[in-house]
């Protein structure tokens with residue numbers, strides 16, 4: 001296994017639509033996914049998409065840990081707010097309803113910065129793992145947010161292009177001034 005270099009905002013690999021993975025079970029995809037997971041953990045991220053490591057394919061790894069879930073969610077709902085470490089290959093995303101949420105986001109390709117982004121609050125997604133098994137889930141809250149952020153990466157979009165108020169684009173080191181007021 002090896003740590004991979006992460007592309008930063010401005011590199012063209014982050015700006016194009018990534019291509020379908022022809023065979024999710026191919027050995028080179030398994031190897032790539034292992035390296036992406038190691039790279040994501042090393043960088044303290046919760047998601048990493050293949051274009052971020054200079055591979056323009058439609059796949060990403062992510063997890064939505066308990067501690068990031070909304071504390072107000074009921075036990076039943078909490079399962080929608082969290083996800084184990086997952087690889088999603090050739091994913092599809094479908095929003096459920098029109099509700100939006102605004103939350104602070106960061107990105108390993110835009111290190112040290114945070115921005116407030118409005119996104120859909122509820123969605124369903126599907127895709128394949130490296131055994132070719134179908135993964136189909138519903139997601140809310142932070143879980144839904146991670147999916148949309150990573151899906152944007154394979155569509156060639158970074159979160160800054162979705163920001164509505166550039167006054168809420170700031171250094172992580174200053175985020176504590178905003179968190180109490182704005183983070184839900």
Ligand code: NI
Nearest residue numbers: 106107108109
């Ligand atoms: Ni990102």
